[in-house]
Amino acid sequence: MATWSAPGKVFLFGEHAVVYGKPGVAMAIKPRVAVTVRKSRNPPHARSPYIEECFRSTGVQGSVYIRSQLPSSSGLGSSAAVTAATLAAISEEFNLGFTREEIAERAYAIEKKVQKGRASPTDTYVTTFGGIVLITGDSKRRLPPQNFHLIIGNSLVSHSTSKMVEHVAQERQRNPEIINPILDAIGAVTMKAIKSMNKPQQLGQCMDVNHALLDAIGVGHPALSKLVLTARATGAFGAKITGAGGGGCMVALCPKHAKSRVAGAMDATGARSIITTIDTEGIRREKNE
Numbered sequence: 195m196a197t198w199s200a201p202g203k204v205f206l207f208g209e210h211a212v213v214y215g216k217p218g219v220a221m222a223i224k225p226r227v228a229v230t231v232r233k234s235r236n237p238p239h240a241r242s243p244y245i246e247e248c249f250r251s252t253g254v255q256g257s258v259y260i261r262s263q264l265p266s267s268s269g270l271g272s273s274a275a276v277t278a279a280t281l282a283a284i285s286e287e288f289n290l291g292f293t294r295e296e297i298a299e300r301a302y303a304i305e306k307k308v309q310k311g312r313a314s315p316t317d318t319y320v321t322t323f324g325g326i327v328l329i330t331g332d333s334k335r336r337l338p339p340q341n342f343h344l345i346i347g348n349s350l351v352s353h354s355t356s357k358m359v360e361h362v363a364q365e366r367q368r369n370p371e372i373i374n375p376i377l378d379a380i381g382a383v384t385m386k387a388i389k390s391m392n393k394p395q396q397l398g399q400c401m402d403v404n405h406a407l408l409d410a411i412g413v414g415h416p417a418l419s420k421l422v423l424t425a426r427a428t429g430a431f432g433a434k435i436t437g438a439g440g441g442g443c444m445v446a447l448c449p450k451h452a453k454s455r456v457a458g459a460m461d462a463t464g465a466r467s468i469i470t471t472i473d474t475e476g477i478r479r480e481k482n483e
């Protein structure tokens with residue numbers, strides 16, 4: 195029996211623009227998914243397609259037990275975390291000796307297959323290695339870790355990443371002269387943010403500008419706007435949509451002392467807040483229970 199866990203993630207800057215080769219920054223966050231794998235000839239059915247694919251692609255058979263602190267389908271990377279943790283647990287249980295690089299690559303291939311080609315390597319890379327990562331096209335660079343105080347607001351409005359990506363593609367086709375400069379501006383904000391990582395006021399401003407630009411390409415939602423405004427009004431340095439938008443989550447950067455006030459105000463709008471910070475470990479071996 196082998197148990198491994200993997201963290202969730204948020205996009206701090208650059209979502210949607212990364213699809214067009216602009217830089218984006220994502221960070222692994224504390225809530226984790228833990229997966230226990232045990233050799234077995236009679237694996238139980240009704241597992242997730244990601245887990246099915248982890249077993250199929252490695253050619254082994256086993257049973258799986260999952261414990262998750264991450265809400266699924268909310269843009270916090272739960273499918274990538276489940277996939278990376280399952281591959282790591284399979285590797286240990288069946289002595290396959292996968293390196294972290296191999297796990298990240300295999301997890302990306304699995305996400306791509308299950309999501310029918312619609313996956314960027316961001317989630318699988320960030321959950322496997324932890325920390326803060328700058329993504330530009332196919333290149334990934336780890337940035338120095340920062341002890342950010344983040345509040346995530348889950349609007350509980352359901353959304354679909356592929357529909358939002360499609361929506362931006364259509365808008366870009368219809369109005370390239372408007373949408374392309376906005377995507378360029380998102381890339382410029384990301385580059386500015388990278389230089390301001392240890393200046394929370396400036397970083398917060400970058401988040402606010404990034405949010406406005408995401409609204410401008412049509413991936414906003416009234417529930418997200420309300421959460422962003424609430425976070426700013428109650429003391430956040432800045433706040434923005436995180437991930438695909440159209441529902442799902444937003445993220446606020448806060449001074450330490452304002453965390454519970456901001457989270458409480460966000461909950462009062464009907465959302466579900468998560469107070470969190472960076473995870474620097476990525477996939478991690480856990481004690482078997």
Ligand code: PMV
Binds near residue numbers: 269270
């Ligand atoms: O909603 P999420 O966390 O899956 O983020 C989607 C981010 C996009 O840039 C919109 C798409 C992508 O694959 O990078």
